[in-house]
Amino acid sequence: MTDIEIASQVEMLPITEIAKKIGLQADDIEQYGKYKAKLAWPLAYRPDKKHKLVLVTSINPTPAGEGKSTVLVGLGDAMNQIGRQTVIAMREPSMGPVFGIKGGATGGGYSQVLPMEDINLHFTGDMHALTAANNTLAALIDNYIMRDNSLGLDPRRIQWKRVEDVNDRALRNVVTGLGGVMQGVPRETGFDITAASELMAVLCLATDLVDLKRRVGRIVVGYTYDSEPVTVAQLGFTDAVTILLKDALKPNLVQTIAHTPTIIHGGPFANIAHGCNSVIATRAAMQLADYTVTEAGFGADLGAEKFLDIKVPVLGKTPDAVVIVATVRALEYNGGAKLADLDRENLLELKRGLANLNRHITNVQRYGLPVVVAINHFASDTDRELAVITENCQSLGVDVAVTDAWAQGGAGTLALAKKVVQLVEETKAEFTPLYDYQASPRAKVETIAKKYYGASEVEFSRKAEKQLEQFARLGWNDLPICIAKTQYSFTDDQTVLGAPTGFKFHIREFVPKLGAGFIVALAGNMMTMPGLPARPAAVGMTIDADEKITGLF
Incomplete structure (x- = not known):
C-alpha cells in the first residue's frame, strides 16, 4: 500500500484526547477541526519533566531516499512504547516539494503523522x-x-x-x-x-x-x-x-498513526535557510514530555550544523544525543553505484560510500555530542551489506541500529529507541560550538567550509568581498552564518558525491537577515526559488467525488 492508503485506514483519536496525553486541557488548545489544534503559547513550565532532546539528522540525501522523517516518527512511537514519554517536534511541509519531486514531510508507511493530506497541503494556514x-x-x-x-x-x-x-x-x-x-x-x-x-x-x-x-x-x-x-x-x-x-506563531498539535503527540511548526529549507522547526515548538515539546525527538533538514552538513550553530543559542538547550540516518542504497550511490543498480548487492560501492557517513559522524562529534547511527532498512538490503555498515560504525566507537519504521512503525524502531535512551541516560553531552561567534563572517564561512565540508580554500566573489567590508562597517560581524548550498554534496557542486577533500568552495554573495539573526552565504549556483521537474508529483494526484485524494506522498 502507498503512504496515503495506509493513512486513510487509520482511526485517529480526537485531538482533545491527544492533548490530554500530555497534560493539556481544553483552554490550552485552539481546535482546527477534529484532528488538528494550535497550542496556546506560552505554556506553563513543568519542572517534573526530564526535558531531554534528541536530534535526528542524516547523511547527504540522494535520489535513492533516506527516510529521515519516517525514522523520526518511528523513533518517537518506539520511545513511548518502551515507557519514555515522548513528543515529536517536526517541520511543516511546503507545498512546493509536495507538488514537485520530493513529496511531503510527514514520514511514511506505518510511521506517519496524521492527517497527512491536511498537513502536506493547507494545514492550519x-x-x-x-x-x-x-x-x-x-x-x-x-x-x-x-x-x-x-x-x-x-x-x-x-x-x-x-x-x-x-x-x-x-x-x-x-x-x-x-x-x-x-x-x-x-x-x-x-x-x-x-x-x-x-x-x-x-x-x-x-x-x-x-x-x-x-x-x-x-x-x-x-x-x-x-x-x-x-x-x-x-x-x-x-x-x-x-x-x-500572530496566529501562525502558535505551534500545531497533531498525532502519529500510533497516536504519539506531534508538534509541527515552521518549515524553512535547510539548503537555502536554517532548516529547523520553530524554537517555540521545540520548547513546547520539551515542556510537555520527558523526551523530545526533533529533526533538522537534509544532511548533517546543512540542517544539523545550522541547528547547532543558529538554533541552539536561541533555544537554550543542546541535544542530548544525535541520530544520523543512513541507508545501504544511499551509501552505495555515494560510492559510485548507479541508481538502477541499487536493488542488488554492491559491497565495493558501499564501502566507498561509507566515507560520507563517517564525515557526518565526525562532524557531529566535533560538537561534543553522542551519536548513534540508524540504518533505515529497505527490502533489498542484504545481511552482508548491513554487517559492513555496522562494523564500520563500531570501529569508530559509534553504536548502530537497523530500523524498519516504514513497514513496522514503532515496533521496527525499538532497537534504536533503546540505544538512544541508553546514550542519553549514560552519556553527558559536552557541547562546543563550531566557531567563535565574535569571528568575522569570512572566518566563520572558512571554518564551516574547511572543518565541516572538507574544503581547502574558500573563494569569495568580488561582490561578496565588498559585502564583507560593508558588514564590518555596519557592525554585523557577530551574526552566525547560514550557508545556502546544494544538499547533495559537501561541496557547492551537486554532482560531487561521497566525502571529497581539497576542493575550492565558492561564495557568490551574502544576504544579511538581521530579523532572523544570521547572514546567509549563497554558495555556487544555489537558487532560493526551486523549479519543477519534468514530471511533477502533481501530475499523479487525483481526487474523487467523495474528496478522497490519491497520489499524495
Whole structure:
C-alpha cells in the first residue's frame, strides 16, 4: 500500500484526547477541526519533566531516499512504547516539494503523522499567513517608494522579494512597476519560495510575540542611495506585518498513526535557510514530555550544523544525543553505484560510500555530542551489506541500529529507541560550538567550509568581498552564518558525491537577515526559488467525488 492508503485506514483519536496525553486541557488548545489544534503559547513550565532532546539528522540525501522523517516518527512511537514519554517536534511541509519531486514531510508507511493530506497541503494556514505577510511588506515597500521615499530607499538595492509556496522558476527574476506613473516605480526583483522567506526564519527563531515583533522590525529591506540599510521599523510597517503572523506563531498539535503527540511548526529549507522547526515548538515539546525527538533538514552538513550553530543559542538547550540516518542504497550511490543498480548487492560501492557517513559522524562529534547511527532498512538490503555498515560504525566507537519504521512503525524502531535512551541516560553531552561567534563572517564561512565540508580554500566573489567590508562597517560581524548550498554534496557542486577533500568552495554573495539573526552565504549556483521537474508529483494526484485524494506522498 502507498503512504496515503495506509493513512486513510487509520482511526485517529480526537485531538482533545491527544492533548490530554500530555497534560493539556481544553483552554490550552485552539481546535482546527477534529484532528488538528494550535497550542496556546506560552505554556506553563513543568519542572517534573526530564526535558531531554534528541536530534535526528542524516547523511547527504540522494535520489535513492533516506527516510529521515519516517525514522523520526518511528523513533518517537518506539520511545513511548518502551515507557519514555515522548513528543515529536517536526517541520511543516511546503507545498512546493509536495507538488514537485520530493513529496511531503510527514514520514511514511506505518510511521506517519496524521492527517497527512491536511498537513502536506493547507494545514492550519501558517504557510499562507507567512506568504501574505511577506507580500504585504513587499507591497508596502513599493508604495513607500512611489508615494514618499523620504529615506531615499534605492529601488535598485531593495533585497526584499515576494514569495509563493510553489516551485515556480518563471518567477525567479521579474520586473515590477511597469505601465506608467500610477503603476509604481519600475524595478528588477523576483520571488523566493515561502520557506526561504526571512519571515519564516523569524517565525521559527522567535521565542514569543514580543520577540517576533522585535525581529520583524530589525529586517533590512534594502539600502538608501548612500548605501545605508533601511529596516522595517524605520518604515513603520512592523506592527502590520506582525499582526498577520500572530496566529501562525502558535505551534500545531497533531498525532502519529500510533497516536504519539506531534508538534509541527515552521518549515524553512535547510539548503537555502536554517532548516529547523520553530524554537517555540521545540520548547513546547520539551515542556510537555520527558523526551523530545526533533529533526533538522537534509544532511548533517546543512540542517544539523545550522541547528547547532543558529538554533541552539536561541533555544537554550543542546541535544542530548544525535541520530544520523543512513541507508545501504544511499551509501552505495555515494560510492559510485548507479541508481538502477541499487536493488542488488554492491559491497565495493558501499564501502566507498561509507566515507560520507563517517564525515557526518565526525562532524557531529566535533560538537561534543553522542551519536548513534540508524540504518533505515529497505527490502533489498542484504545481511552482508548491513554487517559492513555496522562494523564500520563500531570501529569508530559509534553504536548502530537497523530500523524498519516504514513497514513496522514503532515496533521496527525499538532497537534504536533503546540505544538512544541508553546514550542519553549514560552519556553527558559536552557541547562546543563550531566557531567563535565574535569571528568575522569570512572566518566563520572558512571554518564551516574547511572543518565541516572538507574544503581547502574558500573563494569569495568580488561582490561578496565588498559585502564583507560593508558588514564590518555596519557592525554585523557577530551574526552566525547560514550557508545556502546544494544538499547533495559537501561541496557547492551537486554532482560531487561521497566525502571529497581539497576542493575550492565558492561564495557568490551574502544576504544579511538581521530579523532572523544570521547572514546567509549563497554558495555556487544555489537558487532560493526551486523549479519543477519534468514530471511533477502533481501530475499523479487525483481526487474523487467523495474528496478522497490519491497520489499524495
